Amino acid sequence: MTTKLEMYKTADNSKITTWFKAAPVSALPENGGACIKYKDLQIAIYNFSRRNEWYACQNLCPHKMQMALSRGMIGSEGDEPKVACPFHKKTFSLRSGQNLNGDCAAIATYPVKVEEGYVYVGFED
Amino acid sequence: MTRIVVIGNGMVGYKFCEKLRASAPASDFKVTVFGEEPWPAYDRVHLSAYFSGATADDLLLAPRSWYEEKDIDLRTNELIVAIDRDQKTVRSHTGVETSYDKLVLATGSGAFVPPVNGVEKKGVFVYRSLEDLDAIIDFGKKNAKSAAVMGGGLLGLEAAKAVMDMGLDTHVIEFAPRLMPRQLDEAGAAILKAKLEALGIAIHLSKNTKQITGNGKLTGLDFADGSRLAVDMLVISAGIRPRDELAKGCGLSTAPRGGVVVNEFLQSREDKDIFAIGEVASYQEMVYGLVAPGYEMASQVANQLCGKEVRPFLGFDMSTKLKLIGVDVASFGDPFGEAEPSTSIVYENKTRGIYKRINVARDGKRLLGGVLVGDAAAYGILLQMIQNKMPLPPDPEDLILGARGGKEPVGAGVESLPDEAQICSCENVTKGAISNLIERDGISKVDEIKSCTGAGTGCGGCIPMVNDLLKQQLKAMGKQVKNVLCEHFDFSRQELLDLVKVKKIKTYDELLNRVGKGDGCEVCKPAVASILASTWNELIVKQDSIQDTNDRYLANIQKGGTYSVVPRIPGGEITPEKLIVIGEVAKKYKLYTKVTGGQRIDLFGARVDQLPDIWEELIHAGFESGHAYGKSLRTVKSCVGSTWCRYGVQDAVSFAIQVEERYRGLRSPHKLKGAVSGCIRECAEAQSKDFGIIATEKGWNLYVCGNGGSKPQHAKLLVTDVDSATCLKYIDRFLMFYIRTAEPLTRTATWLNKLEGGLDYLRDVVVNDSLEIGEELEREMAFMIQTYACEWKEVVNNPELRAKFRHFVNDTNGDPTVSFQEMRGQKIPAS
Ligand code: SRM
Numbered sequence: 033m034t035t036k037l038e039m040y041k042t043a044d045n046s047k048i049t050t051w052f053k054a055a056p057v058s059a060l061p062e063n064g065g066a067c068i069k070y071k072d073l074q075i076a077i078y079n080f081s082r083r084n085e086w087y088a089c090q091n092l093c094p095h096k097m098q099m100a101l102s103r104g105m106i107g108s109e110g111d112e113p114k115v116a117c118p119f120h121k122k123t124f125s126l127r128s129g130q131n132l133n134g135d136c137a138a139i140a141t142y143p144v145k146v147e148e149g150y151v152y153v154g155f156e157d
Numbered sequence: 158m159t160r161i162v163v164i165g166n167g168m169v170g171y172k173f174c175e176k177l178r179a180s181a182p183a184s185d186f187k188v189t190v191f192g193e194e195p196w197p198a199y200d201r202v203h204l205s206a207y208f209s210g211a212t213a214d215d216l217l218l219a220p221r222s223w224y225e226e227k228d229i230d231l232r233t234n235e236l237i238v239a240i241d242r243d244q245k246t247v248r249s250h251t252g253v254e255t256s257y258d259k260l261v262l263a264t265g266s267g268a269f270v271p272p273v274n275g276v277e278k279k280g281v282f283v284y285r286s287l288e289d290l291d292a293i294i295d296f297g298k299k300n301a302k303s304a305a306v307m308g309g310g311l312l313g314l315e316a317a318k319a320v321m322d323m324g325l326d327t328h329v330i331e332f333a334p335r336l337m338p339r340q341l342d343e344a345g346a347a348i349l350k351a352k353l354e355a356l357g358i359a360i361h362l363s364k365n366t367k368q369i370t371g372n373g374k375l376t377g378l379d380f381a382d383g384s385r386l387a388v389d390m391l392v393i394s395a396g397i398r399p400r401d402e403l404a405k406g407c408g409l410s411t412a413p414r415g416g417v418v419v420n421e422f423l424q425s426r427e428d429k430d431i432f433a434i435g436e437v438a439s440y441q442e443m444v445y446g447l448v449a450p451g452y453e454m455a456s457q458v459a460n461q462l463c464g465k466e467v468r469p470f471l472g473f474d475m476s477t478k479l480k481l482i483g484v485d486v487a488s489f490g491d492p493f494g495e496a497e498p499s500t501s502i503v504y505e506n507k508t509r510g511i512y513k514r515i516n517v518a519r520d521g522k523r524l525l526g527g528v529l530v531g532d533a534a535a536y537g538i539l540l541q542m543i544q545n546k547m548p549l550p551p552d553p554e555d556l557i558l559g560a561r562g563g564k565e566p567v568g569a570g571v572e573s574l575p576d577e578a579q580i581c582s583c584e585n586v587t588k589g590a591i592s593n594l595i596e597r598d599g600i601s602k603v604d605e606i607k608s609c610t611g612a613g614t615g616c617g618g619c620i621p622m623v624n625d626l627l628k629q630q631l632k633a634m635g636k637q638v639k640n641v642l643c644e645h646f647d648f649s650r651q652e653l654l655d656l657v658k659v660k661k662i663k664t665y666d667e668l669l670n671r672v673g674k675g676d677g678c679e680v681c682k683p684a685v686a687s688i689l690a691s692t693w694n695e696l697i698v699k700q701d702s703i704q705d706t707n708d709r710y711l712a713n714i715q716k717g718g719t720y721s722v723v724p725r726i727p728g729g730e731i732t733p734e735k736l737i738v739i740g741e742v743a744k745k746y747k748l749y750t751k752v753t754g755g756q757r758i759d760l761f762g763a764r765v766d767q768l769p770d771i772w773e774e775l776i777h778a779g780f781e782s783g784h785a786y787g788k789s790l791r792t793v794k795s796c797v798g799s800t801w802c803r804y805g806v807q808d809a810v811s812f813a814i815q816v817e818e819r820y821r822g823l824r825s826p827h828k829l830k831g832a833v834s835g836c837i838r839e840c841a842e843a844q845s846k847d848f849g850i851i852a853t854e855k856g857w858n859l860y861v862c863g864n865g866g867s868k869p870q871h872a873k874l875l876v877t878d879v880d881s882a883t884c885l886k887y888i889d890r891f892l893m894f895y896i897r898t899a900e901p902l903t904r905t906a907t908w909l910n911k912l913e914g915g916l917d918y919l920r921d922v923v924v925n926d927s928l929e930i931g932e933e934l935e936r937e938m939a940f941m942i943q944t945y946a947c948e949w950k951e952v953v954n955n956p957e958l959r960a961k962f963r964h965f966v967n968d969t970n971g972d973p974t975v976s977f978q979e980m981r982g983q984k985i986p987a988s
Pocket residue numbers: 713714715721722723751752753754755756757758759785791792828830845846863864865866867868904
């Protein structure tokens with residue numbers, strides 16, 4: 033059960049070797065997310081247009097191991113941007129990956145950049 | 158400057174450092190801490206979180222930098238091997254000697270491993286430290302399909318849940334004839350056993366393990382009764398053994414069952430400069446295997462050293478609540494009622510898996526203890542009643558049964574507690590301290606209480622009570638405890654609905670910009686989505702990212718991430734042709750089919766990318782959305798009625814279809830269900846619905862606000878013998894009034910229970926039109942009926958909307974992790 037989770041490791045902005053061209057900006061709903069495939073990984077990307085920010089994290093929710101986070105609602109707690117898993121509404125910080133309303137494991141987060149109408153996600157490998 | 162050496166950097170050793178540094182300037186004490194483990198102290202209580210992915214760093218009580226900031230010399234990876242009391246030094250395994258003026262033993266305990274042949278075999282583990290867990294995870298992943306846990310106590314069950322979550326076949330072996338023998342009585346333990354078995358854990362009682370078999374690596378267990386169990390792995394959790402070896406080695410007395418003998422000031426008997434705290438201390442032959450008494454000892458010794466007032470340690474309550482396992486279990490005070498003459502009151506409900514027992518003193522005045530299984534909601538307050546020796550209510554059974562017969566709930570809430578009542582036992586925070594914060598410092602959030610007092614940061618068991626206390630206190634202060642939606646809107650749902658109407662707001666973003674703050678969240682987004690839909694009835698997928706996932710994809714999400722498809726079958730009536738279409742669609746897309754409790758057919762297991770294709774075929778055959786996913790009308794069930802039934806007095810099916818088609822797609826604060834029965838025999842179960850209609854010789858009786866579900870409640874009779882048109886008029890008004898005034902996610906039954914004036918008031922509004930809004934409500938309903946459109950039809954015919962139904966945006970394949978297995982000739986999600 034931990035193996036699926038272990039595939040996801042937070043990528044450190046300074047160590048990025050691959051900027052994966054994931055999708056055109058238009059494929060992402062405003063203030064919402066979508067899922068992309070990168071190798072064997074499923075990554076959720078969020079277009080937080082209200083804040084003019086982009087985030088990416090693992091699609092796998094560590095609570096009950098559901099591939100679901102990209103379908104979650106995003107929002108904020110105080111200033112912290114967060115996503116709520118659609119299954120049982122566990123919420124995770126999109127910055128640190130920490131579970132904000134329980135003691136689930138943190139999720140892995142990945143840097144995102146947007147260039148010339150495309151969204152890129154950064155990976156360390 | 159006094160030199161303090163602490164041996165052991167576990168939970169209690171850490172707490173001692175924290176308390177000491179908080180109570181005196183760092184220049185008063187030079188502190189050196191030795192810890193045998195490679196990392197600084199971590200949260201052993203939540204060790205099992207490691208299995209669900211928490212890292213060692215997540216569990217740390219404080220990072221290394223904290224020790225540096227506090228000028229504490231932390232030496233991890235260093236085992237102390239000897240104490241020299243004459244020289245006042247300790248020696249570590251590397252040979253280094255360190256002098257002390259005061260020595261604190263906080264070495265905790267290790268797992269007790271019973272002397273059974275074969276414990277040294279590969280595949281046998283204990284459950285105490287991060288290193289143990291690493292070994293268990295590593296072995297479990299590679300080499301095991303099944304595991305046994307030796308010991309059916311508090312810890313054993315927690316370990317069992319953890320290995321079960323690893324996907325192993327799990328067995329619990331208990332020596333005693335029942336689980337948790339030290340906390341539960343026979344009946345309570347039996348219910349717990351049934352619940353664990355239902356979770357898939359096999360329980361073996363009265364088993365004395367004679368031998369662990371296998372050649373090098375274990376293969377199974379042999380029991381004294383001749384039976385045996387084949388398993389690939391064993392976790393021993395048969396109790397704890399205090400690590401008192403250092404004390405023994407320097408001539409301090411230890412208790413017969415282990416532990417350094419201490420007095421009420423936690424000093425060792427022979428040496429007043431040596432203290433023992435936590436699980437290594439034995440006070441009056443008792444070792445306290447819980448974190449709260451350990452914390453109490455730590456603060457006490459810190460206070461002594463700083464010259465602060467000291468409360469002698471005179472024992473500690475051992476009440477506990479089992480966490481994690483998915484079954485509520487608590488045992489408090491004297492669970493067996495044996496310490497003094499007592500009478501016990503027992504409530505048992507085997508079907509629901511609930512057992513509650515309280516022991517009341519013979520004089521009937523005090524609560525002594527008890528056991529709760531299956532529902533431990535009352536734990537906090539019952540424990541408080543014991544600790545504060547509070548008087549019992551006149552009928553003590555109310556404490557576990559709740560008030561019955563319409564009486565107000567018994568006065569056993571937080572408000573009845575005295576100020577000295579200890580709310581958080583881990584951090585020793587009293588009710589008075591929390592009340593003060595709220596009253597004087599204007600604190601109004603649980604998080605703030607947590608960070609100011611530490612309450613709720615230990616085991617977390619007191620959080621529900623802190624919540625209650627906060628609410629009650631704010632109310633008492635006259636601060637209106639306004640039902641605001643969430644941090645983004647300072648309004649109740651009703652106020653927001655009015656704002657939406659008056660300001661003609663049509664989108665979530667506009668509402669947030671005009672009357673809200675922040676960026677929204679999973680609470681206000683769907684609530685506002687529902688308000689907008691109930692007001693403007695526009696296609697909900699237009700604003701899809703504010704919808705709950707079910708509304709966003711117009712289907713219910715299931716385990717594994719697939720969705721279900723439920724076409725509307727009004728009144729439950731369906732032609733053979735349409736039945737065949739459902740069958741063919743199910744066959745084509747390999748969907749699991751089941752007749753639902755709502756008289757229609759559910760097709761399960763569709764991938765998100767298949768949904769539009771499936772619906773296209775269904776719509777083509779004349780079906781429409783059944784809104785099984787929405788907070789909206791579900792079904793109007795019917796019985797066969799006067800057309801066929803020899804008792805029927807009205808045509809229930811026709812009326813049910815009319816009613817269902819009238820309100821289909823209507824969004825509301827929660828889901829809505831209706832039913833029509835053709836006579837008083839009530840085969841459609843109308844009295845358990847939000848609105849239920851029962852035929853009479855003269856027309857219809859209309860019932861409202863019934864509920865099945867977890868808190869069933871019969872619907873109440875609103876009017877009798879009305880004709881069809883009048884009946885519909887009243888339902889229109891009733892539903893619209895509910896939609897206007899209910900809080901989010903409140904069913905009609907709960908709404909009525911909270912409505913001031915109750916049923917009489919509701920009847921006044923709906924039937925007597927006392928607010929003179931009757932016509933307005935009807936107009937609003939007429940608008941909803943006229944603007945209804947099938948959401949699925951719109952999606953199927955709109956390529957842009959259809960494109961949203963895919964799993965990946967950069968790959969056309971479906972989710973590769975979705976998988977199924979077979980059961981009785983159909984597929985179900987793979988487990
Ligand atoms: C399919 C069905 C069970 C079945 O196989 O028969 C079902 C399945 C679900 N029910 Fe139900 N309920 C079903 C009839 C009922 C009934 C019986 C009835 O309607 O006559 C009840 C009790 C009556 C009542 O609601 O008052 C019922 C009370 C609930 C509740 C508790 C509601 C409450 O007020 O306590 C929930 C939870 C909720 O809504 O928050 C729930 C929630 C659910 C959910 C949506 C849980 C979820 O979020 O995944 C289930 C998913 C179904 C799906 O994916 O399609 N279901 N559920 C029934 C679908 C009926 C239909 O055709 O639409």
